[in-house]
Amino acid sequence: MKKKTNFNLVIVGGGSTYTPGIVKSLLDKKDQFKLEQLRLYDNNKERQDKVAVLVKKVVEMFDPELEVVVTTEPEEAFSDADFIFAQMRVGLYKMRELDEKIPLKYGVVGQETCGPGGLAYGLRTIAPMVEIIDFCEKYASREYWIVNYSNPAAIVAKAMHRLRPDARILNICDMPVAIMRNMANILDCDRHDIVADYFGLNHFGWFTKIRVGEEDRTEELKAYVKEHGYMPPDERSEVRHNDASWKHTFDNAKYLMRMFPDYLPNTYMQYYLLSDQIVKDANKDYTRANEVMDGREKRIFDTVDKYLATGEIDMTPFFTGVHGEFIVEVAMSLAYNLRKRHLVMVPNCGSISNLPEDAMVEVPAYITSEGPEAVRVGEIPTFYKGMIEQQEACEKLIVEAAIEGSYEKALMAFTMNKTVPDAFTAKKILDEMIEANKEYWPELK
Numbered sequence: 258m259k260k261k262t263n264f265n266l267v268i269v270g271g272g273s274t275y276t277p278g279i280v281k282s283l284l285d286k287k288d289q290f291k292l293e294q295l296r297l298y299d300n301n302k303e304r305q306d307k308v309a310v311l312v313k314k315v316v317e318m319f320d321p322e323l324e325v326v327v328t329t330e331p332e333e334a335f336s337d338a339d340f341i342f343a344q345m346r347v348g349l350y351k352m353r354e355l356d357e358k359i360p361l362k363y364g365v366v367g368q369e370t371c372g373p374g375g376l377a378y379g380l381r382t383i384a385p386m387v388e389i390i391d392f393c394e395k396y397a398s399r400e401y402w403i404v405n406y407s408n409p410a411a412i413v414a415k416a417m418h419r420l421r422p423d424a425r426i427l428n429i430c431d432m433p434v435a436i437m438r439n440m441a442n443i444l445d446c447d448r449h450d451i452v453a454d455y456f457g458l459n460h461f462g463w464f465t466k467i468r469v470g471e472e473d474r475t476e477e478l479k480a481y482v483k484e485h486g487y488m489p490p491d492e493r494s495e496v497r498h499n500d501a502s503w504k505h506t507f508d509n510a511k512y513l514m515r516m517f518p519d520y521l522p523n524t525y526m527q528y529y530l531l532s533d534q535i536v537k538d539a540n541k542d543y544t545r546a547n548e549v550m551d552g553r554e555k556r557i558f559d560t561v562d563k564y565l566a567t568g569e570i571d572m573t574p575f576f577t578g579v580h581g582e583f584i585v586e587v588a589m590s591l592a593y594n595l596r597k598r599h600l601v602m603v604p605n606c607g608s609i610s611n612l613p614e615d616a617m618v619e620v621p622a623y624i625t626s627e628g629p630e631a632v633r634v635g636e637i638p639t640f641y642k643g644m645i646e647q648q649e650a651c652e653k654l655i656v657e658a659a660i661e662g663s664y665e666k667a668l669m670a671f672t673m674n675k676t677v678p679d680a681f682t683a684k685k686i687l688d689e690m691i692e693a694n695k696e697y698w699p700e701l702k
């Protein structure tokens with residue numbers, strides 16, 4: 258158990274569009290999760306300084322005692338840090354746009370974290386994430402915890418487990434909990450009362466059982482999802498998931514549920530199982546990156562400009578939702594040894610008994626102050642096992658490509674991905690991505 262009661266918390270990627278919401282979630286819990294200092298750290302001063310205007314304003318409104326530090330200096334950011342919330346986007350939205358648009362040119366799924374786009378993003382993020390861990394090892398409290406949202410979280414988690422196995426990092430994703438929020442709307446209960454059984458990799462998994470308290474509601478939920486996907490009955494949704502593309506994603510779950518009725522799919526399975534349809538539905542000239550730049554990102558910067566010009570503050574960017582709530586809930590369970598059950602990424606180590614020990618799996622775990630204690634899932638059926646093995650091998654190869662600077666392994670990873678039809682296509686996408694990522698990728702030989 259931690260002795261300290263007031264924590265120093267760093268947000269890495271302080272200039273992120275999610276920072277205001279996460280800060281608001283922290284402020285909502287200020288009486289239970291006490292902070293000494295809130296620090297924003299980013300390698301893009303201009304972007305972070307803008308977002309910091311909003312952060313300082315909301316802190317002044319809700320917890321004026323809290324000290325806010327905004328810095329691009331690692332020593333200042335990480336010295337004696339207890340919690341590090343990581344949410345970097347290496348290459349910003351301009352690179353996300355290319356991750357999405359390059360594969361689409363070749364008729365392949367263009368997505369932030371899935372398919373070639375996710376692999377490209379992985380190759381950009383591994384080295385910067387190692388750097389953050391090394392800063393923590395050098396400067397932070399001995400009991401630091403990095404809670405990482407930085408994507409592609411599956412590849413980041415795998416690479417960090419390989420390169421920095423002793424680091425105190427817990428990789429998390431808000432998609433399962435966002436789906437559980439919709440499930441709670443469908444079942445008309447509080448999302449905190451849902452107990453989910455789940456297995457898979459990050460952005461690649463299935464819910465096997467949904468209980469509300471003690472009551473098993475799985476079959477009722479499956480019947481609903483077959484008809485309506487994860488769209489709640491009255492279209493209640495959070496601001497972030499209200500965009501047309503998200504609604505389409507929640508709706509697509511109905512096709513997966515009808516074809517594979519065993520388990521309730523993570524929405525990300527659409528990219529692997531409905532790839533052709535996803536490509537047909539995509540606009541090659543205007544992808545999700547464009548939607549976010551014209552939406553969430555613009556709203557944040559417009560709010561800053563308006564506040565600086567008029568002193569009026571629009572609270573929309575402070576919308577917390579499950580994204581902000583979840584990371585704070587996980588951190589509190591780490592801080593106070595609450596042993597709360599959450600779906601998180603952990604080294605498999607036998608949890609899913611017929612998958613490799615060193616796979617980074619996403620399963621339920623009890624979050625203690627020493628880290629996650631994963632539940633035992635047991636054996637999974639052939640279809641799911643085969644799909645996961647293919648994806649896991651793909652992620653393993655991209656991590657090895659990054660470490661060894663191996664073109665051949667990168668090509669294997671691209672070819673292995675289920676969204677890519679053949680090796681020629683994989684090679685064309687990879688070669689174009691090498692050009693586009695010159696500034697960021699390790700050299701592949």
Ligand code: NAD
Pocket residue numbers: 269270271272273274275276298299300301304305344345346347348349350385405406407408409410429430431432580
């Ligand atoms: P964003 O571009 O608005 O913010 C990312 C910030 O990271 C930028 O300010 C950027 O300058 C900074 N950054 C980039 N490289 C850095 C480095 N090496 N060191 C320090 N800072 C660096 O992006 P966003 O849309 O707000 O998303 C932030 C991240 O959170 C992304 O990785 C996104 O994929 C991830 N995310 C993950 C989940 C999840 O479920 N795991 C959910 C939502 C968002």
Ligand code: G6P
Pocket residue numbers: 369370408430431432433435497545549
């Ligand atoms: C979900 C996923 C994240 C992903 C995000 C993208 O929350 O779990 O991993 O980054 O969606 O959302 P966006 O609104 O940026 O497209």
Ligand code: MN
Pocket residue numbers: 410429430431432460
């Ligand atoms: Mn995610």
